[in-house]
Amino acid sequence: MASLLQTPHPKERRIIFGNISKPGYAPDIDTYLTHGGYESLKKALTLKPGEIIDMVKAANLRGRGGAGFPAGAKWSFIKYDDGKDHYIVVNADESEPGTFKDRYILHEDPHQLLEGLAIAAFATNVHLSYIYIRCEFPKAAKIVWNAIKEARAKGFLGKDILGSGFDLDIYVHQGAGAYICGEETSLLESLEGKRPYPRIKPPYFPAVLGLYMKPTIVNNVETICHVKHILAMGAEEYAKMGTPGDGGTRTMCVSGDVMRPGFYEIPCGGVTLGELINDVCGGLKPGRTLKAVIPGGSSAKVLRAGEVFKLKVKGPDGQMIDKETPLLDLTMDASTLQAAGTMVGSGGVMIMDDTRDMVWALNNLNQFYAHESCGQCTPCREGSLWMSKVTTRIMDQGARPDDAKNLKNIADNIAGRTICAFGEACAWPTQSFLAKFPDEFEKRVG
Amino acid sequence: MIDTTTRQADAITPEFVAEAQELISHYPVSKRSASLPLLHLWQNHFSYIDDTGIEWIAAQLDLTPVNILELVTFYPWFRREQAGKTVIRVCRTLACALAGSYEVKEKFCQAVGLDPHEEHHGFGCAPPTTADGKFSVEFVECLASCGSAPVALINDDLVENIAPAGVSAIVEQYK
Numbered sequence: 001m002a003s004l005l006q007t008p009h010p011k012e013r014r015i016i017f018g019n020i021s022k023p024g025y026a027p028d029i030d031t032y033l034t035h036g037g038y039e040s041l042k043k044a045l046t047l048k049p050g051e052i053i054d055m056v057k058a059a060n061l062r063g064r065g066g067a068g069f070p071a072g073a074k075w076s077f078i079k080y081d082d083g084k085d086h087y088i089v090v091n092a093d094e095s096e097p098g099t100f101k102d103r104y105i106l107h108e109d110p111h112q113l114l115e116g117l118a119i120a121a122f123a124t125n126v127h128l129s130y131i132y133i134r135c136e137f138p139k140a141a142k143i144v145w146n147a148i149k150e151a152r153a154k155g156f157l158g159k160d161i162l163g164s165g166f167d168l169d170i171y172v173h174q175g176a177g178a179y180i181c182g183e184e185t186s187l188l189e190s191l192e193g194k195r196p197y198p199r200i201k202p203p204y205f206p207a208v209l210g211l212y213m214k215p216t217i218v219n220n221v222e223t224i225c226h227v228k229h230i231l232a233m234g235a236e237e238y239a240k241m242g243t244p245g246d247g248g249t250r251t252m253c254v255s256g257d258v259m260r261p262g263f264y265e266i267p268c269g270g271v272t273l274g275e276l277i278n279d280v281c282g283g284l285k286p287g288r289t290l291k292a293v294i295p296g297g298s299s300a301k302v303l304r305a306g307e308v309f310k311l312k313v314k315g316p317d318g319q320m321i322d323k324e325t326p327l328l329d330l331t332m333d334a335s336t337l338q339a340a341g342t343m344v345g346s347g348g349v350m351i352m353d354d355t356r357d358m359v360w361a362l363n364n365l366n367q368f369y370a371h372e373s374c375g376q377c378t379p380c381r382e383g384s385l386w387m388s389k390v391t392t393r394i395m396d397q398g399a400r401p402d403d404a405k406n407l408k409n410i411a412d413n414i415a416g417r418t419i420c421a422f423g424e425a426c427a428w429p430t431q432s433f434l435a436k437f438p439d440e441f442e443k444r445v446g
Numbered sequence: 447m448i449d450t451t452t453r454q455a456d457a458i459t460p461e462f463v464a465e466a467q468e469l470i471s472h473y474p475v476s477k478r479s480a481s482l483p484l485l486h487l488w489q490n491h492f493s494y495i496d497d498t499g500i501e502w503i504a505a506q507l508d509l510t511p512v513n514i515l516e517l518v519t520f521y522p523w524f525r526r527e528q529a530g531k532t533v534i535r536v537c538r539t540l541a542c543a544l545a546g547s548y549e550v551k552e553k554f555c556q557a558v559g560l561d562p563h564e565e566h567h568g569f570g571c572a573p574p575t576t577a578d579g580k581f582s583v584e585f586v587e588c589l590a591s592c593g594s595a596p597v598a599l600i601n602d603d604l605v606e607n608i609a610p611a612g613v614s615a616i617v618e619q620y621k
């Protein structure tokens with residue numbers, strides 16, 4: 001398994017990957033305990049559940065799974081004493097193209113996840129939890145299950161954890177090769193043993209009608225791991241690493257045409273896109289220039305080299321003013337990328353240089369979405385397939401004069417008209433590739 | 447072709463039943479949740495899932511067979527036909543495609559003796575498989591290792607940074 005650079009880049013700040021990158025670090029519990037393992041859990045068990053939730057809120061932790069929802073707010077939807085069973089399900093389905101951080105955490109530091117999960121469960125009155133791991137990580141499932149057994153044997157899980165009276169059982173559940181199971185309500189259906197069709201929201205918000213129709217929290221692997229560090233560092237220290245609305249560190253996964261692809265744990269908003277590409281990742285390959293960036297997993301809207309954005313910033317007199325910001329000066333935090341019309345999403349940054357064909361790239365993504373639509377909603381089931389057929393035909397036979405218009409029309413009729421956010425996810429690539437690279441479609445009309 | 451001459455359920459051992467019981471015990475609220483775990487158990491044990499498997503799993507969980515069949519037909523992972531002893535799953539998605547995964551997949555097919563253009567007939571069917579039953583090769587979507595593209599999942603092993611020239615040496619290790 002590709003490993004982290006032994007010495008972190010100066011822009012990096014390794015919290016989640018702090019232990020993993022130490023020489024000789026192993027996923028067993030003894031190693032974890034010699035590295036301060038389960039100390040945050042001990043601390044948490046001395047606090048009131050509400051205090052822990054307040055810490056997570058004050059830490060400005062946003063979900064790392066794609067939607068960026070504030071974790072503390074999500075947890076506070078669960079009413080501690082409502083007399084119902086509650087569940088936490090960890091989303092370890094990691095399938096968004098361009099994203100590859102959770103895999104390493106699961107394989108190399110499973111106890112970090114279990115500790116964060118035990119703290120989260122204690123704060124929200126949860127006694128049964130599942131970790132949903134995609135089945136393409138068969139070794140991770142074994143490693144995590146083994147870690148659960150180790151933690152149980154040492155009293156960090158199971159009945160009466162460390163004498164606190166708090167009980168928690170955790171199990172591993174494996175998916176079966178469907179991307180849609182990463183969508184949280186699909187994941188819950190899958191975990192219930194049903195066809196994983198996403199549920200309609202409202203009323204089926206997981207916090208209200210989740211697993212077995214009980215209040216449920218679904219969080220990404222990395223999100224849950226951060227909880228441990230919020231307890232260890234204190235919310236203020238933790239929040240300070242990031243920007244006001246986006247606390248802590250985020251693992252940026254960089255792939256595509258850079259010299260040093262890989263994942264880098266960086267304070268939220270701690271690098272610009274230019275620094276990430278040219279400095280952290282060693283720049284583009286010799287003689288190449290940048291063409292396109294997909295900044296937050298394959299569903300995020302593509303950005304074109306040379307674009308300039310008008311971003312709202314505070315001026316000298318405190319008034320909000322428009323500031324012209326070139327693409328490479330965008331900072332990689334949630335609100336900046338949103339203002340640039342795209343998203344930080346799952347942290348998967350895909351880089352393409354001037355040798356790449358944008359219709360080819362879009363076609364690759366369209367084939368992915370056509371394959372992965374669950375088929376429940378007509379616009380998504382048909383639309384994703386049509387988009388894929390059109391771009392495949394353009395690749396094979398050249399474009400017809402109205403292809404671009406038709407593609408846009410199909411995409412525009414999916415986004416906003418479906419049960420789950422896959423509808424947007426599959427429409428955004430087509431919409432943004434057409435908007436940003438119209439020339440590449442036009443030149444194929446023959 | 448779905449084989450109906452053998453009945454996989456006739457070969458169930460007491461150990462297999464014990465493993466199934468253990469999996470079911472992980473779901474104290476609803477047995478139905480054990481559907482996927484039991485399907486995985488079955489496919490890992492028998493290589494594919496026949497009608498008797500679907501019926502057996504349904505019976506363990508107090509379900510009707512169609513509740514299990516509808517999962518087998520939904521999830522790409524499950525199949526109703528024998529696949530090769532070694533299944534090579536090459537990632538097709540963007541980061542890997544940028545790094546040459548289409549060529550890598552072709553090389554895998556050639557190295558095991560499959561026609562690179564043979565089609566995968568879709569859900570439930572085994573991927574293209576060599577006549578001696580040793581290898582299957584297929585494209586799958588993003589394997590969450592885009593930083594070390596191109597990658598393939600070979601049985602339980604993730605193989606990273608695959609160079610076309612290195613493919614036959616990789617295949618040798620699974621012969």
Ligand SMILES: Cc1cc2nc3c(=O)[nH]c(=O)nc-3n(C[C@H](O)[C@H](O)[C@H](O)COP(=O)(O)O)c2cc1C
Nearest residue numbers: 063064065091093094095182183184219220223421
């Ligand atoms: C189509 C689709 C696929 C998704 N895939 C994943 C995934 O693989 N992993 C993940 O953590 N979240 C994924 N999500 C986001 C989840 O629905 C959910 O927002 C997330 O797990 C919540 O955790 P967080 O708040 O900690 O980010 C996906 C969402 C959609 C719409």
Ligand code: SF4
Nearest residue numbers: 374376377380418420
């Ligand atoms: S939007 Fe697509 S993936 Fe989501 S529920 Fe509808 S058909 Fe399924």
Ligand code: FES
Nearest residue numbers: 537542589591592
């Ligand atoms: S695109 Fe191949 S592993 Fe992600």
